[in-house]
Amino acid sequence: MRAVVITEPGGPDVLRLAEVPTPEPGRRDLLVRVRTSAVNRADLLQRLGRYPAPPGWPQQVPGLEYAGVVEAVGADVQRWTVGDRVMGLVGGGGHAEYVVVHERMALPVPDHLDEAEAAALPEVFITAHDALFTRLGVGLGEWLLIHAVGSGVGTAALQLARSAGIRVLGTTRSAWKLERARALGLDVGIDTAREDFVARVLEETAHDGVHAILDLVGGAYLAGNIRVLRTLGRQVVVGLPSGRAADLDLGALLRKRLTLVGTALRSRPLEEKIAATRRFERVIPLLADGTVRPVVHERLSMAEAPEAHRMLEENETFGKVVLVW
Numbered sequence: 001m002r003a004v005v006i007t008e009p010g011g012p013d014v015l016r017l018a019e020v021p022t023p024e025p026g027r028r029d030l031l032v033r034v035r036t037s038a039v040n041r042a043d044l045l046q047r048l049g050r051y052p053a054p055p056g057w058p059q060q061v062p063g064l065e066y067a068g069v070v071e072a073v074g075a076d077v078q079r080w081t082v083g084d085r086v087m088g089l090v091g092g093g094g095h096a097e098y099v100v101v102h103e104r105m106a107l108p109v110p111d112h113l114d115e116a117e118a119a120a121l122p123e124v125f126i127t128a129h130d131a132l133f134t135r136l137g138v139g140l141g142e143w144l145l146i147h148a149v150g151s152g153v154g155t156a157a158l159q160l161a162r163s164a165g166i167r168v169l170g171t172t173r174s175a176w177k178l179e180r181a182r183a184l185g186l187d188v189g190i191d192t193a194r195e196d197f198v199a200r201v202l203e204e205t206a207h208d209g210v211h212a213i214l215d216l217v218g219g220a221y222l223a224g225n226i227r228v229l230r231t232l233g234r235q236v237v238v239g240l241p242s243g244r245a246a247d248l249d250l251g252a253l254l255r256k257r258l259t260l261v262g263t264a265l266r267s268r269p270l271e272e273k274i275a276a277t278r279r280f281e282r283v284i285p286l287l288a289d290g291t292v293r294p295v296v297h298e299r300l301s302m303a304e305a306p307e308a309h310r311m312l313e314e315n316e317t318f319g320k321v322v323l324v325w
Contacts, residue, residue, distance in 0.1 A: 003061045003096035004305045004323070009049030012306035012313070020061065023093075023100040030080055030101050031072040036119035036299075037063045037094040038320045039308045040152065041239065042266060046092070047309065053092030054267055063094025063323075064266065066101075067109060067118035077103045085109040087118040089126060089273060091266060095302060095323060104274045107281065110288045120152070120294035120320035121287075126280045127238065127265055128157035131214055133164075134279065135236045135261050140165040142211035145201060145228065147221055149186060150177030150318045152295070153238060157214050158184050159292040160283070169204060171197050171217075173315070180318045184295070197221075201228040209233065219243035226252045234259040295319025 005018040025031040043062035045051035053059050067087040070080050080086065086106040090099050109118040131153075132138050144161050148154045149170025161168050162185035169188040170181055178189035190200045201210060209230035215221060218240035225235055226249050233256060252258070265273060286292045297317040300308050301324055308321045 001097040002302070003058075003093070004063070004302055006047050006060045006062060009047070012047070012309040014047065015062075015305045015309065017303055020058070020096065022098050025072060025074045025100045027074040027076040028103055029074045030070050030077065030086065030103055030106055032066060032068045032086060032099050032101060032106070033071040034066045034068040034094065034097055034099055034325065035115040036068070036322050036324050037066045038119045038123065038152070038322045039305070039312060040064050040123050041241065041312060043095075044309055044312060057091035058093035058096075061093045061096050063090065063092065063096065065089055065119060065122040066094045066099050067115045067121075068099075070106075071098065074103075079103045080106060085115075085118070087122050088277065089122045089265065095305060097325060102270060102274070105270075105277055107277065108284070110284060112288070113294070116296055116299050116322045116324060117294045119322050120296050123265075124152035124156040124320065125160070125283065125292075125294075126276055127263075128153050128160055128214075129280050129283060130265065130276045131236045131238055131263055132157055132160055132166075132212075134276070135263050136212045136214070136234050138164070138166050138212045138234075141167070143167050143169065143205055143209075145197075145210045145213045145225075146170045146216070147197075147214070148172060148216035148239070148241075149181050149189075150174065151216055151239075152317075152320045153216055154214075155181070155184060155295040155319050156292075158186055163286055163291050169201055169210065177318050196224075198224045198227050205230075212236075214238065217242045219246035222246035222248060226256075226258070229256060229258055231256045232258070234261065236261045236263055238263055297321055299324050301325075 001022045173193040213235040216239040220242035
C-alpha cells in the first residue's frame with residue numbers, strides 16, 4: 001500500500017509517498033481503507049524525531065486519525081461489517097491507504113458528513129471532550145479560557161463548551177482567527193499579539209477570573225494562567241508549542257487551592273483510549289443536528305503532506321488540514 005513516509009528526521013521535505021506493507025487485522029480488528037486523514041501537531045513532532053509513535057504503531061508513517069470504509073473484519077468482530085463508514089484514532093500510520101484498528105476504537109461517520117469532515121473530528125474532538133468534561137469537569141455557567149482557540153482542539157473545545165452552557169474566552173495571535181471563532185460562539189476574543197490576556201480576562205470577569213483553563217500553548221502562559229484562575233480553579237495542559245518549562249507560583253497554587261492537570265491521548269493504554277472514545281459517542285447526536293461541526297481549513301492530497309506540515313508550522317490554519325487519497 002502507499003503511505004506518507006518520514007524518510008529521516010527533518011523539515012517537511014523529508015515526507016515522501018512510498019510503498020509499505022499492508023497491515024493485517026487481528027480477530028477483534030478492522031482493516032479500514034483510509035479515504036482521508038487529518039494532520040496534527042504531533043505529526044510535526046514525529047517528523048522531527050521528537051515524538052515517536054507508541055509501541056506497535058508505525059514509526060515512519062505519521063497520522064493520528066482517519067476516516068474511511070471497513071474493508072475486512074477479524075473473526076470475532078461484532079460491531080461492524082464490510083462497507084461501514086468509520087472514523088477514529090490511531091497511534092500512528094493514519095496517512096496510509098489502510099489502517100488496522102480495534103473494533104471498539106472505531107466510530108460511525110454521521111450520514112451528513114463527508115470523509116474530509118469526518119477525518120477532522122476524532123483527534124481534536126475526543127481530546128477536547130476528554131479534557132473539558134473528564135479532566136476539568138467544566139459545567140453550566142462557568143467561565144472557560146481556551147488558549148489557541150483557533151487550533152483544531154481549540155475550535156472543538158469551543159463548540160463543545162458552548163453546547164454545554166459554558167461561557168468561553170479565547171486567545172490567539174491572529175485577529176482573523178478571532179472573527180472565525182466568534183462565528184462558532186466565542187463570547188470574548190483576545191488577540192494576544194495586541195493585548196495582555198491577564199488584564200482582559202480579569203476585566204471581562206469582573207476581576208473574579210475563570211473557573212477553568214484549557215491550555216494548548218504551554219510554558220509561556222502558566223504564570224498568567226495562575227493569576228486569572230479563581231479560587232478552586234482548574235487548568236489542563238494539552239499542548240506545549242511555547243515550551244515545556246515555566247515558573248510556578250506555588251504560593252498562589254496553595255492559596256487558591258488550584259488544580260493543574262496534564263493530559264495526552266496518544267500514549268494511553270488501549271482500554272483508556274477506548275473509554276475516551278466511548279464517552280465521546282454522546283457527542284454524535286450533536287454532530288448529527290449541527291450543534292457542533294468539524295472545522296476544515298483546507299483539503300490537500302496525500303502527496304501534498306509537506307505543504308500541510310508547513311501550514312501548521314507557520315500557524316496559518318483555523319481548524320484542521322485534511323489529507324485526501
